[in-house]
Amino acid sequence: MKLRRIIALITLVVVIGGSIYGYSIYKSIFSANTTFSQNKVAVYLPTNASYEQVQDSIRPYIKDMERFDMVANKKAYSDNVRAGKFVLTKGMNSNEIVNALRQPVxxxxxxxxxxxxxxxxxxxxxxxxxxxxxxxxxxxxxxxxxxxxxxxxxxxxxxxxxxxxxxxxxxxxxxxxxxxxxxxxxWNEDRKAKAAALGLTPLEVISLAAIVHKETVKADERPRVAGVYINRLNKGMKLEADPTVIYAVKRQTGDFNQVIKRVYFKHLEVDSPYNTYMYEGIPPGPIAMPDISAIDAVLNAEKHNYIFFCASVTNIGYHEFAVTASQHAANRRKYIAWVNKNNIK
Incomplete structure (x- = not known):
């Protein structure tokens, strides 16, 4: 009887010990192990990151690093760290955290x-x-x-x-x-066909679109502005676009952060292939990154007879268009008077 009691007691101790150990393992693997209050956090691990770097990166978000380490080692994660962006979700357990760190987003x-x-x-x-x-x-x-x-x-x-x-x-x-x-x-077949119909390459279209983009922030006006430049090209005229002069000045000085609100005659004298007052044709590259609306504005340029345009003083943000030089001169005089009145330098 005594021996049976001893055996039963040992068995009970083993069962209890096993249960405690099992619960400890369960807790390590499956109980929540995050500390952050927001729903999700992003972790960035650089190329060739070590496991120690992973620990440092996730430490602010982990409740118990020992529990995480135990699972990471059991799943051989510590020897197979991946680089990238990873997302941890509030309430994740150690097993889920390791799985998340294996799946870059x-x-x-x-x-x-x-x-x-x-x-x-x-x-x-x-x-x-x-x-x-x-x-x-x-x-x-x-x-x-x-x-x-x-x-x-x-x-x-x-x-x-x-x-x-x-x-x-x-x-x-x-x-x-x-x-x-x-x-x-x-540059699908449709866009390439439209460029070819204009006698332009895709690269030339983008360079011209950059000018159109700079000339007007109004997307609905861009096809009309593009039409002016297409007309000029077809007539063998210089583009004479102020944004190209501004770019030429910035390129010459190397200071692309300088603000030039007004183009003066001294600017027109800058010898640069980007100065379309000095050189014919489209500049050798874009003077800025045009958005898609500007590119499509060139490809779908409005057909008209306008050769000139000048900023409007009555419809701010838009332009006044002209067919003849005399019409343009009248529009320009109004603009210069407005600029001087508002002391724009």
């Missing part, structure tokens, strides 16, 4: 209205792992430019402003190749 990358390639890659670099220098080098790489028939003057054209999904740790090379594919996709 894409980031939405958007850009528009960038003045230069440097500005564009700087904006993109804020949203992915590669820095602006790596992206700039990738976009200006000789092989990349050659493979896509681009050069440093027109490579900005390849960035069609929109929102794209990438994995956060995308390489600079893969990002540039993706943008090249998106550029080719954008």
């Amino acid at each position: 894409p980031v939405r990358v958007s850009f528009n209205n960038q003045e230069t390639l440097a500005d564009a890659v700087g904006r993109i670099a804020q949203q992915v792992e590669p820095d602006s220098l790596a992206l700039l080098q990738a976009f200006t790489d000789k092989e990349f430019l050659r493979d896509h028939e681009l050069n440093k003057d027109n490579v900005l054209s390849i960035l069609v402003p929109n929102t794209y999904e990438f994995f956060w740790d995308v390489s600079a090379y893969k990002l540039t190749e993706r943008m090249a594919r998106e550029y080719r996709k954008f």
